[in-house]
Amino acid sequence: MSDKRPIGLLDSGLGGLTVTKEVIKQMPNEDIVFIGDEARMPYGVKTKEQITEYTRELVKYLISQDVKVIIYACNTATANALPTLKNEFSIPMFGVIQPGAVAASLSTKTKYVGVIGTEATINSKSYSKAIEANDPEIKVLGIAAQKFVSFVENDEADSDDAKKNIAETLAPYKDPKYDTLVLGCTHFPMLKPQIREVLGNKINLVDSGVETVSYVKDYLEANYLLTDNNKNGSIKLHATGGIKEFKRLAKDWLNIPVDEISLVNLGDNK
Ligand code: DGL
16 A cells, blocks of 8 residues: 655745755655745744644645645744644644654763754743653753744855854853754754854754654554655645745755745635
8 A cells, every 4th residue: 555645844934944855865755745934934933823823824735735744844833833733634744843852862861951943942842841751850951043043044054143143052052961952943954064063073963853754754654655656756845935045045955856846825725
């Protein structure tokens, strides 16, 4: 048994492409439909109600594209919207926080874990709760790094402003008792070189997206839902705004041919 329908992914913007890239790597034959809500990003400074409403529209859009599962390639939507939306839709939906939290709990030897994410993710305490549920001895220090999102979206990661902000934000994790840092925002793997420059190579950087994709792959395999295509899957990327910049940065990041990059209007799926 198999299922040829695409895998759907959603994010507020470019960050979800770090997860998309991982789907391409781990499941190259799967078709992919991605939607980034560039028109309304960043989500990290919005209320839970707003994030839930926007995410609901993205989910409806992906369902209209006949996807078989949906990956929330966004920590902010996972923390703030997934628990509510799970009760509204029957399609299997996967968030990035639980797999990232499990990986962090298994990685730390010192039992001190850092988590960086958007304001809404850190305020939700979703990571601390999930990590502490795995191992109550682990101490979690969460820090909101909302500006990192704009450094990625505006392609400014190497600017002086960005360098200064990244160094200041990450300073508490220079304490060697922190042996693990969760990149609790899908935009942040795009800043790995800048983060390593501040924290060095010793600390283990947990990429929640990578952990999630391997979890989803196991799920699809166990439920006979992987495709039986034996050629590379098609990749369709959609954004709700800022399409010119999105196209440029998406092509740069994925660095492989993409079948379609287009602007969508969510109006019809509300
Ligand atoms: N990439 C998103 C995340 O993982 C959100 C960034 C934002 O829109 O603030 O949380």
